[in-house]
Structure formats: C-alpha cells, structure tokens
Amino acid sequence: MKKKLIGIIFFSILFTISSITTSSAKDVIKLTLNLAVPPTHQRWVLAIKPWIDEIETRSEGKVKIVPYFAQALSKQSDIYKSVVSGMADMGEAPFDRKPGQFPILETVFALSTPSIAVKDSTLMFNEFLQNLPQAKNELKEVKTLFVHLSSPAFIGTSEVAIKKMEDFKGLKMMSWGALSKLVSQIGVVPVGMPFPDVYMAIQKGVLDASIMTYTLLTDRKFGKVVHHVTPVTLGYSPFGMVMNKKAWSKLPKDVQNIFDEVNRDVAINLFNKFWWERTIKAKKTFEESMGGKTYYLSSGDLVKMDEIWHGLGKKIIQKTKVNPTGQAKIISEFRKLELKYGVSLNEAYGN
Structure with missing residues (x-):
C-alpha cells in the first residue's frame, strides 16, 4: 500500500512538471x-x-x-x-x-556625393x-x-591604380542601375553581372574593376584579386x-x-x-595583411566628380515617378543629411 501511494505521488509530480513544461x-x-x-x-x-x-x-x-x-x-x-x-x-x-520594387530607396543612395563618406x-x-x-x-x-x-562603396581595381580621373577611362567595371549611368560619365565601361560571378570575372580579366567595400575585400576575400582601392563614394x-x-x-x-x-x-x-x-578594421587588414593599397584623388578631381554626380542626380531621381516637387525634396533632404552625417574622405579613412 505504501509503495502504491509513493508511485501515485511520483507520477503526479511527473504529470505536473510535464504540464508546466508543455504550457510554458x-x-x-x-x-x-x-x-x-x-x-x-x-x-x-x-x-x-x-x-x-x-x-x-x-x-x-x-x-x-x-x-x-x-x-x-x-x-x-x-x-x-x-x-x-x-x-x-x-x-x-x-x-x-x-529594380522598380522600391523606386526611392533603390535610387536615392546612388546620388551620393563622391567626396563625402x-x-x-x-x-x-x-x-x-x-x-x-x-x-x-x-x-x-x-x-x-x-x-x-552599409558603409560607402567605392571602386576597387585589379591591376590599374586609380590616382587621377583620367585613369577611369576604359575600365570595365561591374556596376548596375543608376550607378552605371554615373560611372559611364567618367569613362568607365559599366558591365552588369550577378555579384557571385564578379570574383572569377576579375580573376580572368573579364573585369578590370568592381564596386567594392573594404569588408568585401577581407570577408569575401576579394582582396586576393582586387589590389587597389580609390575611395570615392559611389553609394550605399x-x-x-x-x-x-x-x-x-x-x-x-x-x-x-x-x-x-x-x-x-x-x-x-x-x-x-x-x-x-x-x-x-577591414581597411587595416587589406593594407597590412593582404598587400592592398589605397589611393586618393586630388581635391580638383573630386570637385569634378561631385559636379557630374549632382548634375545627373536630377535626371536619375526622375525614375522614382514622384512629382517634380517631391523629387526636389528627396534630393534636398538627402543632401542635407549627407552633410550632417558625412565627413571628407581623408577624415573618414585616415589619410
């Protein structure tokens, strides 16, 4: 009788715990x-x-x-x-x-001022x-x-170091959307392709350059085929x-x-x-451990790029299909915030 009572109590406790666990x-x-x-x-x-x-x-x-x-x-x-x-x-x-899913959000960050990070x-x-x-x-x-x-994207090249605007001419660079229209204005030949194919395309010489970030250079090992970086802001x-x-x-x-x-x-x-x-952190790894180099354009070249980007920005924003007043407000708001949160390239990257 005593053993039976203990057994009943034991199974009652188990049932209670199980019920609490299930309920929880x-x-x-x-x-x-x-x-x-x-x-x-x-x-x-x-x-x-x-x-x-x-x-x-x-x-x-x-x-x-x-x-x-x-x-x-x-x-x-x-x-x-x-x-x-x-x-x-x-x-x-x-x-x-x-393309086309988020007309404003996919376009506005292509309007980035090249000289601001x-x-x-x-x-x-x-x-x-x-x-x-x-x-x-x-x-x-x-x-x-x-x-x-994301942090600013810029141009990364395999063999040719971009030290002045003239060096952009003829470069086959992976690009897309509004950015393709912009970089073509400085002599770049934009090439559209899925990003997973870019590494091999650079390695085989199909591409000379790609839109790049320091984290891609280190985390995705692009630094093995991209040896030169020129940090002019191309978007986010x-x-x-x-x-x-x-x-x-x-x-x-x-x-x-x-x-x-x-x-x-x-x-x-x-x-x-x-x-x-x-x-x-990735910039330091790229330069100190992977042998990569970073180059900066002159202030004069940056002014020229800024003028080109700002001039085309008004045309690119038309893709949003927002009315002209709305387009002007988008550009104005973005430029205002860019100045509020941005710094010069030298200040950003510690040149």
Missing part, C-alpha cells in the same frame, strides 16, 4: 527570420544575433526568433516578398536588388525615412522594425529588418513594446557602429 512551451512565441547571410557572416555575429539576444532576453523567454540562413527560404532579392506573403515572419530585406550611415537612413513619408510609404506592406545602411546598400503585418498584430502589446524599445534604443546604434568599425 505553448506560451513561447516563435518567429522565423529569413536571412541571406550564413551563420559565419560578421553581420550575423556582431549585429543581428546581438539584436535577437536582446529581444529574447527582455521578453524573458516569451519570444524565440528562429533564423534561416544563407537564402534557405528565398533568394536575397525575394526576402521582402517572403515576409509580405507570410512565408517568413521576419526578414532582413535589401532595398536595391530588384557618411560614417553614421544607419543614423542617416533612419532620419531620412522619418523625414520623407513618401519613402517610408514604399514599405507599407510590412511592419518596418528598423533600417540600416540599404537594408531593412521587416515583419509580416499579421505576425506583428498577433503579438501581445508588451512584446510589441519590447520590439519597439530594442529597435529604437539598441538596434539602430548597434548596426550603425557595426558598419563603420568593420570598415576601418
């Missing part, structure tokens, strides 16, 4: 995250994962974000669409990979969206958690961490508040710091 598991909100980067990528390690950890910690285990890496759910260009459709609850979507690029992007409702309206199909912007890559609207609406209010607080107080500064610190 049911209360966990699991959200899928569509990512193009692999788990070894520095943006995951230093920015995305810390953001996720902060969300999960503040929610005290109520939220679990499940990442799907390396385009496992969709191509990078389709991440936004995967979130809109509900294939994924969240995604880190690029805004410049599918924006170090606080993510801060600039977030303020740009706040100040321009028509740009923010392009993301109306999703809940935008936050946006972030815009991204957004977005959530499916239905998934957002189903979240309890306290969880929504946690997302809003972390996005505002942590994510924006985290990504802003990540982009520039990685750039400077």
